[in-house]
Amino acid sequence: MADEDRRRSPRIPAKTTVKLRPTEGTTPYMLSADSINISEHGLFFVMAGPVKAGTRIELSFTMPAEVTGTVAMKIRCIGRVIRVEDKAAGDGKTGVAAHIERFETILAES
Secondary structure (H helix, E strand, O other): OOHHHHOOOOOEEOOOEEEEEEOOOOOOOOEEEEEEEEOOOEEEEEEOOOOOOOOEEEEEEEEOHHHHOOOOEEEEEEEEEEEEEOOOOOOOOEEEEEEEEEEEEEEEOO
């Protein structure tokens, strides 16, 4: 079954900065990534560093109004890496698909 067939909500093309940090291990700082698309339950982003499928991560980014149905919202969430694509962006960056397990709104933007 294709990934598109398993999604509970459609992915919206959205370019935004994503800050992330593995919740396991000893990475005390946030890494930076760029989203490619976002949905209510997940996102796909590219980053310079490696990450393994199954890794739990803390993420913060702006959820676009097209996804929330109202206004853009800055959110912080906990997710899990479900797929990693080496050099997916064509510029040597790693593509990462992550499932959002839970989130909280930091600030609604108008």
